[in-house]
Amino acid sequence: MKIKPIRTEKDYQKALTRVEELWGVAENTAEGEEFEILFILVEAYEEKNHSIPPPHPIEAIKFRLDQMGIKKSDLKDYLGSRSRVSDILNGKRKLSISMIRKLHEKLNIPASTLIAEY
Numbered sequence: 001m002k003i004k005p006i007r008t009e010k011d012y013q014k015a016l017t018r019v020e021e022l023w024g025v026a027e028n029t030a031e032g033e034e035f036e037i038l039f040i041l042v043e044a045y046e047e048k049n050h051s052i053p054p055p056h057p058i059e060a061i062k063f064r065l066d067q068m069g070i071k072k073s074d075l076k077d078y079l080g081s082r083s084r085v086s087d088i089l090n091g092k093r094k095l096s097i098s099m100i101r102k103l104h105e106k107l108n109i110p111a112s113t114l115i116a117e118y
Contacts, residue, residue, distance in 0.1 A: 001034045006045040015042050058089060060113045061103065068107065078102040091118070 006012050015038050022035035055063070065072060075085045079099050087093035095103070100114040 001030060003034065003037050003041070006041050009049075012042065012045050012049070015045075054113055054116060057095065057114050057116050057118050058091065060109050061107070062089070064107045064109050070107075078106055094118075 004011070006015050019035065019038050019042055022031055022038070025031040025035055061075075062072075064070075065075070072085060072089060073082060075089075076082050079085050079088055079095075079102075084093065088095060088099075095114060100111060103109050103114055104111045
């Protein structure tokens with residue numbers, strides 16, 4: 001087992017291929033330890049070089065509505081009037097703290113996503 005830091009995309013692809021080869025090996029074996037170490041290195045490289053930015057708050061709301069089969073008009077229960085829902089979804093009005101709390105509680109959208117600047 002020769003493990004080295006992942007510094008380039010080529011190193012990353014090579015490590016990823018090896019992780020896939022080792023997937024499902026027994027723990028507490030030489031291959032199991034190699035898998036565990038490479039997995040940690042791959043995760044660190046991905047976090048640094050392939051990180052996915054958090055979603056836009058309004059897009060997160062729309063996505064959750066779609067996932068749950070809820071109509072946009074049903075948001076009035078959490079955000080107020082239909083016009084307020086329209087203003088928020090069209091970016092004309094910002095979410096308030098109480099709206100963020102309700103959306104987090106009722107739709108299970110992470111608060112950290114909803115409080116992001118937009």
